[in-house]
Amino acid sequence: MSRVSSFLSFSLTLLIFLHGYTAQQFPNECQLDQLNALEPSHVLKSEAGRIEVWDHHAPQLRCSGVSFARYIIEPKGLYLPSFVNTAKLSFVAKGQGLMGRVIPGCAETYQDSPVMQQGGDMHQKVEHIRCGDTIATPPGAAQWFYNEGNQPLVIVSVFDLASHQNQLDRNPRPFYLAGNNPQGQVWLRGREHQPQRNILSGFAPEVLAQAFKIDVRTAQQLQNQQDNRGNIVRVQGPFGVVRPPLRGQRPQEEESNGLEETICSARCTDNLDDPSNADVYKPHLGYISTLNSFDLPILRFLRLSALRGSIRQNAMVLPQWNANANAVLYVTDGEAQVQVVNDNGERVFDGQVSQGQLIAIPQGFSVVKRATSEQFRWVEFKTNSNAQINTLAGRTSVMRGLPLEVISNGYQISPEEARKVKFNTLETTLTHSSGPASYGRPRKAEA
Amino acid sequence: MSRVSSFLSFSLTLLIFLHGYTAQQFPNECQLDQLNALEPSHVLKSEAGRIEVWDHHAPQLRCSGVSFARYIIEPKGLYLPSFVNTAKLSFVAKGQGLMGRVIPGCAETYQDSPVMQQGGDMHQKVEHIRCGDTIATPPGAAQWFYNEGNQPLVIVSVFDLASHQNQLDRNPRPFYLAGNNPQGQVWLRGREHQPQRNILSGFAPEVLAQAFKIDVRTAQQLQNQQDNRGNIVRVQGPFGVVRPPLRGQRPQEEESNGLEETICSARCTDNLDDPSNADVYKPHLGYISTLNSFDLPILRFLRLSALRGSIRQNAMVLPQWNANANAVLYVTDGEAQVQVVNDNGERVFDGQVSQGQLIAIPQGFSVVKRATSEQFRWVEFKTNSNAQINTLAGRTSVMRGLPLEVISNGYQISPEEARKVKFNTLETTLTHSSGPASYGRPRKAEA
Amino acid sequence: MSRVSSFLSFSLTLLIFLHGYTAQQFPNECQLDQLNALEPSHVLKSEAGRIEVWDHHAPQLRCSGVSFARYIIEPKGLYLPSFVNTAKLSFVAKGQGLMGRVIPGCAETYQDSPVMQQGGDMHQKVEHIRCGDTIATPPGAAQWFYNEGNQPLVIVSVFDLASHQNQLDRNPRPFYLAGNNPQGQVWLRGREHQPQRNILSGFAPEVLAQAFKIDVRTAQQLQNQQDNRGNIVRVQGPFGVVRPPLRGQRPQEEESNGLEETICSARCTDNLDDPSNADVYKPHLGYISTLNSFDLPILRFLRLSALRGSIRQNAMVLPQWNANANAVLYVTDGEAQVQVVNDNGERVFDGQVSQGQLIAIPQGFSVVKRATSEQFRWVEFKTNSNAQINTLAGRTSVMRGLPLEVISNGYQISPEEARKVKFNTLETTLTHSSGPASYGRPRKAEA
Structure with missing residues (x-):
């Protein structure tokens, strides 16, 4: 009996060890089904x-x-x-x-x-x-x-x-x-x-x-x-x-x-808090400033860049992804409702991030942010000296670059609807959001 | 008895798991003893x-x-x-x-x-x-x-x-x-x-x-x-x-x-199918075109390049290796007899590759190709924006760059033979091959 | 009984295997508590x-x-x-x-x-x-x-x-x-x-x-x-x-x-043995020459550089670290007393390195060398085309760049002592050492 139990406990230990090991070491280390707002450990x-x-x-x-x-x-x-x-x-x-x-x-x-x-x-x-x-x-x-x-x-x-x-x-x-x-x-x-x-x-x-x-x-x-x-x-x-x-x-x-x-x-x-140098500025919504190797040449050598954002209550940063960089987002003030979507089309984060919290947005993952406090301010660090953002909606978005025929055939919508999808949002990055603070949809389809 | 068998099956499972694991994860992941012509999985x-x-x-x-x-x-x-x-x-x-x-x-x-x-x-x-x-x-x-x-x-x-x-x-x-x-x-x-x-x-x-x-x-x-x-x-x-x-x-x-x-x-x-832009062109044998960062500057940024080849029946691409890149070769038309040799001097591939098949040629591995159909056409993608090919035989080959003394001492052959090895082949890349379709030698010495 | 022993031997084998595996494969592969002067294996x-x-x-x-x-x-x-x-x-x-x-x-x-x-x-x-x-x-x-x-x-x-x-x-x-x-x-x-x-x-x-x-x-x-x-x-x-x-x-x-x-x-x-081209030269102590991509442009492409040193008995190379490179030091003549310190502040090497021996100095690790033979000559290969050395003491050292206030507050010493720490050593790289050949302190605090 003791032999069996020792064998079982050994097996169990081993399997736990191996599971921990493989979970950490297998090459699918970016197969993320869930992100979390992280605090210091x-x-x-x-x-x-x-x-x-x-x-x-x-x-x-x-x-x-x-x-x-x-x-x-x-x-x-x-x-x-x-x-x-x-x-x-x-x-x-x-x-x-x-x-x-x-x-x-x-x-x-x-x-x-x-x-x-x-x-x-x-x-x-x-x-x-x-x-x-x-x-x-x-x-x-x-x-x-x-x-x-x-x-x-x-x-x-x-x-x-x-x-x-x-x-x-x-x-x-x-x-x-x-x-x-x-x-x-x-x-x-x-x-x-x-x-x-x-x-x-x-x-x-x-x-x-x-x-x-x-x-x-x-x-x-x-x-x-x-x-x-x-x-x-x-x-x-x-x-x-x-x-x-x-x-x-x-x-x-x-x-x-x-x-x-x-x-x-x-x-x-360089200082990123001066709205007079902002790259995107809307008086009633907020501003966004970026710092890349064109501004600070040493960044080319370090292969890093930064983005500073400050938006007001209910302003929304239009959905976007980082084309060539990973990003880590740190909240300096206030809080926001954030949704992040992975390569499989799954919502891997849907919740609040608050002052002092951190969330990583891997390359290609799409993210949308909506301020839920008076002010929401954050800094994003990106692992590319000239990180590119691609937006899903808005005047400079991927939708605007697609022909109407691709949109209507892709989503099986009428040309009129396709036209709305493509042209309705005139802003580039920031827009006004009037929705509820949370939509309460489960995070993953199977959850 | 059941304990023993369960223990054995557990051990076996574990060993298979570990074997699969180590086979895939050990640092010798380029220790290739055998290549295969790959089809989609x-x-x-x-x-x-x-x-x-x-x-x-x-x-x-x-x-x-x-x-x-x-x-x-x-x-x-x-x-x-x-x-x-x-x-x-x-x-x-x-x-x-x-x-x-x-x-x-x-x-x-x-x-x-x-x-x-x-x-x-x-x-x-x-x-x-x-x-x-x-x-x-x-x-x-x-x-x-x-x-x-x-x-x-x-x-x-x-x-x-x-x-x-x-x-x-x-x-x-x-x-x-x-x-x-x-x-x-x-x-x-x-x-x-x-x-x-x-x-x-x-x-x-x-x-x-x-x-x-x-x-x-x-x-x-x-x-x-x-x-x-x-x-x-x-x-x-x-x-x-x-x-x-x-x-x-x-x-x-x-x-x-x-x-x-x-x-x-x-x-x-860029288009690689126009023989009038070929880098190597022999009317009776075929042509080879390359596309690197000098032709298409964005490739410098992407660190990739391509080569397009088209040869006729029994034309041979002289043996060569990629100095600074891995290559994947995809056959678009016809078929060829291919031999590939690894760092240990072993023949790791010796067979036909046909339309729709893929073979990877790692950095340094030597390869020789001979068309065995009316036309053999392929494209090679290389993981360097300016991939360098080194040939073993021919007018621009490594043999031509070596002094005769090195060749005769290295291979223990007479100066006359060394002279033939060095100077007989006047072509740079493509030559005529009159041999049989296959040589039937076992792939590896110990096989 | 035999079942138990076979189980134990299996477990033992497995644990040894796993230990070897984890010791080699875990991500902490630079967690070095001990360096050795290496000889060929x-x-x-x-x-x-x-x-x-x-x-x-x-x-x-x-x-x-x-x-x-x-x-x-x-x-x-x-x-x-x-x-x-x-x-x-x-x-x-x-x-x-x-x-x-x-x-x-x-x-x-x-x-x-x-x-x-x-x-x-x-x-x-x-x-x-x-x-x-x-x-x-x-x-x-x-x-x-x-x-x-x-x-x-x-x-x-x-x-x-x-x-x-x-x-x-x-x-x-x-x-x-x-x-x-x-x-x-x-x-x-x-x-x-x-x-x-x-x-x-x-x-x-x-x-x-x-x-x-x-x-x-x-x-x-x-x-x-x-x-x-x-x-x-x-x-x-x-x-x-x-x-x-x-x-x-x-x-x-x-x-x-x-x-x-x-x-x-x-x-x-390029030749590094001509003292007339030395970067650091002191007639009574020795010389140091570097070869980087400014001297030999191909090194920019290879991302490597070299340093040649030659010092006399009891000359000391002031403590320093490599900011952006790993280094491997090979002794061509004589021998030296070397101390190396890791990121945890532990002395991970304290001993002689002699002709024909090799020691690796990872990025950031501090090293001090003192010749203990008539001549000590070595070559260092560095994994950066423009490797930067930071010295701890001397006229171009980190101490000279720090304000006195930082030194006196950091080490809890008086302004007069801080002034000595900062300004006493006028040399940049080489100084005279009069100490004993070895200090006999145990390598690690807990050892």
């Missing part, structure tokens, strides 16, 4: 903020080949410098602060006096960031953030795991230059219970002492071994870095040398 | 034609990272608009018709009167297609075909699953804008028994009604729910779309606006 | 030399997506022409010789008399190679080497399996044009016990006879069936190939036609 707490990480093993993120994180930095909080193994695109969802990105080899163009003096400093570019800023970061480039406002600074970032810019496996791997992560890389199997230290702590202190020409005690200090503040620390006293005036007065030209003209001075930030 | 029947799909899990296709399909459209048949998640290259193997590709955002440049009138229409470019036309389609772009001839219109298409243009998994996923597929995506595990509907049928009819500004009844009609005509339907009455005169008289310049000058007016079609 | 012996192959399944090589081999060619040894399915970058570690690369379709620009005469020859470019030469080879291009010196000619090569240039699976697959490999492709599962023949031996001799217009006996000779000399053979008598004078006197311009101006005459070789 891990929270890393720090002295002056927290990092919230989405589970990149979730089927819809795995299919899209990206991972996602949210950084909440409290006032006077400093997100210590780190770099990742992937191209990264970030969006400032709330607050304001300073951002520094260090590209080793580039000159320290920010200095507080012409001649290096006692107490003075010189360092690489520091930028003001504020809500709406979209920040491109190449792999391996160190970056830090500082909240100098009075409210939390919230930054969301997408990491493109599937791109050739990432030469490691399909896992996000932050490398900490300072600070640490006492909870460990909880999103990686086998790393959950190991604290993650900064990379200096992996070297022998004597090696660091020689490399930095400092004493061993200071070298040990660089390893943050006794430090349990995490990776977002509270700054004591004023944060005296050299910084330019606030944007608007920002000088377009910075002091430059030959090297800077290339990668060192490449612009890596 | 699935047939999707429609009202006015059928779609024949090759099993993309076949080892040689999986190694090549592509899938393949053949569309047979009967006279007055309309292949309804659909798009796929990959770059696609198609070849018109038989017949003639019309093709429309809709790139949302581009203007409707085809209209039947300067001013939009009742009964008139305007839509995007419509092209005549005929045998030999090679058509490049980017991912996510909707496309339809119409057969306006008297014989079946046959189109074969390759889908590049392995390219970064496909951002989903390595499965071909057509998205139907109209029509449906009652048999389901039979080539995808888990989708065999689910009918595939058009993408509009995934949205609530009320959402469609609002998006298209039509009534709900018409919106329901757009979902083709009660429709079992499949994706190729028979057009009732005349097919009155705006179309240019037949090619030859085709105007080189079309009406354009700024946007069209870029992607909207990019040429996507 | 397979030796293929030939008549006049041997090929030493590193196991490309080793976790650190699999993570880096490359394989590695060393060719030892004895005096008068000829490495017969072969090609591979990947981009390849080679480095001449010892000796001198001749190299020929055949690009089919290019002209035979080397001929020993203006008119083709009896006894004369013409063939493609032949180049002298010597220690320090770095040679780029595209996939599918045939290449041969000949040792015309008095000591062994040693060449090491990296094969980029993960690049899109390789369109097969992630295995190195040499294709032999002549010669053979009686031991078989021992690095491939399932190929260990099958001799690997040249690709001509896969065709029927009658086919070869027709293709080369030679008799069947000579065709059989081309198959090297009775040949057990391997792929490096001893040349009998003088090796009379047409060759230019030794470099230094090398003419910059060769006879050219239109085709040659493009790929046929693309330079594919």
Whole structure:
């Protein structure tokens, strides 16, 4: 009896294991029958903020080949410098602060006096960031953030795991230059219970002492071994870095040398929250702005782009699909009713997405969004430097491009009906929606 | 006893499962000991034609990272608009018709009167297609075909699953804008028994009604729910779309606006059946034409190219290999004797390939073809926008590039023999073959 | 009892199998807790030399997506022409010789008399190679080497399996044009016990006879069936190939036609051993030279680059990481103490690497090297045509780019200490190290 039961339990374990394995590893990893509005699965707490990480093993993120994180930095909080193994695109969802990105080899163009003096400093570019800023970061480039406002600074970032810019496996791997992560890389199997230290702590202190020409005690200090503040620390006293005036007065030209003209001075930030730069703008409905490699050339290299949308109650974004990219949609304000349809014609999502939630829209999947709160605002990150949207309805839609004969024969409707399908909607992207908040139809035909 | 047998059957099942699993998933997925001339594994029947799909899990296709399909459209048949998640290259193997590709955002440049009138229409470019036309389609772009001839219109298409243009998994996923597929995506595990509907049928009819500004009844009609005509339907009455005169008289310049000058007016079609444009031409043997990104710039973006060959009885294509691409060879007419050799020096194919059959030739594998019917005609799709062929024998071959000393020392032959090996064959690609139809040698040394 | 034991043995076998399987196949294939200095795992012996192959399944090589081999060619040894399915970058570690690369379709620009005469020859470019030469080879291009010196000619090569240039699976697959490999492709599962023949031996001799217009006996000779000399053979008598004078006197311009101006005459070789071209040079410490796509444009296409380093006893290469590439480091002379740190801040390597050993440094991993012999010389191959190094300490380091406030807050040190950390080391890459040979700290915190 015990043999039978042990055999059965073994078989069961094995089958569960294999099922989990095949479910995760079989090539049909984009065969999505259901999407979900995702919330963070891990929270890393720090002295002056927290990092919230989405589970990149979730089927819809795995299919899209990206991972996602949210950084909440409290006032006077400093997100210590780190770099990742992937191209990264970030969006400032709330607050304001300073951002520094260090590209080793580039000159320290920010200095507080012409001649290096006692107490003075010189360092690489520091930028003001504020809500709406979209920040491109190449792999391996160190970056830090500082909240100098009075409210939390919230930054969301997408990491493109599937791109050739990432030469490691399909896992996000932050490398900490300072600070640490006492909870460990909880999103990686086998790393959950190991604290993650900064990379200096992996070297022998004597090696660091020689490399930095400092004493061993200071070298040990660089390893943050006794430090349990995490990776977002509270700054004591004023944060005296050299910084330019606030944007608007920002000088377009910075002091430059030959090297800077290339990668060192490449612009890596743009703001998507100014309706006066919107690509689609309707006063009563909202606006949509895109950021692609034509606006920000470094995106061509990173193969990423972004879209910012802001619509009012009951405005609808006409049904559309991404032709050449996966997209991840993060809600910054309000909520919307969203329907998503997969390649099989099944509705794989039909529900609310609310502030702080994430949903991935794979290539080709069609989506329609309708604001159900006073304001619905979101940012979409796309895995192509020049992502193309195709709309199903409207003045620039696929229906408008089809001959009437194709429409009437395809749907078995009269030429008059075909004409309505083709020409009735004059808008391109945004239209007014007067319908109920939800249609209550079951998600899948067989459900 | 029953325990033992159940244990054994479980073990056996498990081992078979694991064997199937490892055979398919182990990294040596290009370790091919045998190729086969492949025929379609699935047939999707429609009202006015059928779609024949090759099993993309076949080892040689999986190694090549592509899938393949053949569309047979009967006279007055309309292949309804659909798009796929990959770059696609198609070849018109038989017949003639019309093709429309809709790139949302581009203007409707085809209209039947300067001013939009009742009964008139305007839509995007419509092209005549005929045998030999090679058509490049980017991912996510909707496309339809119409057969306006008297014989079946046959189109074969390759889908590049392995390219970064496909951002989903390595499965071909057509998205139907109209029509449906009652048999389901039979080539995808888990989708065999689910009918595939058009993408509009995934949205609530009320959402469609609002998006298209039509009534709900018409919106329901757009979902083709009660429709079992499949994706190729028979057009009732005349097919009155705006179309240019037949090619030859085709105007080189079309009406354009700024946007069209870029992607909207990019040429996507070229004909490979005109011997006067052949790259290799020998009156008594045949001709070979190639289409790469120098001829059709959009191919650089799609990373695909094509080769069309037509040879007469007993002509031989000298042994060669693809340096930087996988190739899939589809026979449009006649038959040939083909030998293929893998990296281990084994003959992995030695047999006939006939009209309608497909064979994949992975990168580096050497192949020799000899026509065994009056005419042998084929098309090869290659996974590189500028695929390079290296020949083993002939005036531009690798042997001609090697010093005589290397040849005589390598093969232990006399300088005189080395000279013959190097210089005897003066042709570059095609030569006359007088041998028997088959040599009857076993395929593999150990077989 | 026997049932139980058979069940247990089955379970055990299965678990071992699954463990091996999951250990190799799980997506965390870059989760490296330990690196090793690797030596060749397979030796293929030939008549006049041997090929030493590193196991490309080793976790650190699999993570880096490359394989590695060393060719030892004895005096008068000829490495017969072969090609591979990947981009390849080679480095001449010892000796001198001749190299020929055949690009089919290019002209035979080397001929020993203006008119083709009896006894004369013409063939493609032949180049002298010597220690320090770095040679780029595209996939599918045939290449041969000949040792015309008095000591062994040693060449090491990296094969980029993960690049899109390789369109097969992630295995190195040499294709032999002549010669053979009686031991078989021992690095491939399932190929260990099958001799690997040249690709001509896969065709029927009658086919070869027709293709080369030679008799069947000579065709059989081309198959090297009775040949057990391997792929490096001893040349009998003088090796009379047409060759230019030794470099230094090398003419910059060769006879050219239109085709040659493009790929046929693309330079594919550069020497990294001339300190007068070094990128970093300190007389008492050593030098570092890099070769990227700015120096050798073909590397942009191959997505590879190289770095050559030569340092003296106790010189230290400051700690650094590769921002956008994996690197494999091969030691050509001497030995060094090396420490490597992973993303988790763990020291994953702490030991000696010596002449003939290899170590992979994945993207983002930090490394510090200190010479522990009179001379330490190495070559690094990187999987990016323009690999960027970021240093931790020194005048162009990440620390110099950070504001003092970030350093003092990050490491909880005083402004004075932060100033030392940032400014004390004035060198950029190389510094003097006076420390002991080893620090004897355990590699991992928990070890």
